[in-house]
Amino acid sequence: MRTLSNSFFALLFASLMMVGCGGESADTAAADDATEEMAADAIVIEANDMLQFTVTEFTVTEGEEVTVVLKNVGQMAKEMGGHNIVFLTEGADVQAFGVAAAGAGETAYIPADMADWVMASSELLGPGEEATVTFTAPAAGTYEFVCSFPGHFGTMRGVMTVEAAM
Ligand SMILES: [Cu+2]
Known part of the structure; x- marks a missing residue:
């Protein structure tokens, strides 16, 4: 059967x-x-030694497949100042997450007990490295994203706006 x-x-x-x-x-x-086709639609965000994301806000549509390419264009060694990108759920407490992340080196600065707040995340990148994060845009609303490397989330953060599908 x-x-x-x-x-x-x-x-x-x-x-x-x-x-x-x-x-x-x-x-x-x-x-x-076709990787090329995906890259054309991808949101490319650079992370630099000034502890900035070059894109701090973007808008997608509910249900859409979102591709974000994070490029670490900095020079700082990964252990000293690597970068990642973590998309948080709508109700997440960004401050609490950022503080807890600093102590979560063993899990790539993503606190295991806050996994429910993580919608998608990249690995931690060293200089010149890049990573692609894909996920389905959640319900309409605003969602924060951060770099969770210790001390970075204060300046390395942004907002993804999800618009309702027509
Ligand atoms: Cu960073």
């Missing part, structure tokens, strides 16, 4: 894919493969 239903879903999926190729969902399928 289980095998039967598995093949049923495999067939269903295959036919959906074929339908998709002729229609609008072809974009989604192509985007998964």
Whole structure:
């Protein structure tokens, strides 16, 4: 029975894919493969030695696939001043998160007991490194993002606005 239903879903999926190729969902399928296409739509944010994000606000639409590319353009060694980007949930206490993060070196400066507040995050980047973060834009609202390296969240923070889908 289980095998039967598995093949049923495999067939269903295959036919959906074929339908998709002729229609609008072809974009989604192509985007998964084509890195270039994704990069074109990505929000590129640089993190620098001045403890700044070059983009501190951007707007997306509810349900949209969001791709953020974080580039560390600084020179500071990762251990001394690496950068990451952490997108927090709407109710998150940014101040409390930032303070706790400073003591969470063992978990890449993301406090394990505050994981519920983390919607998406990148790894910690050293000089010249970059990371891509992808997630689905949540319900309409405003969401803060920070670099959680110790001492950085005071200046390295921004707001993502999510607009309701039409
Ligand atoms: Cu930083």
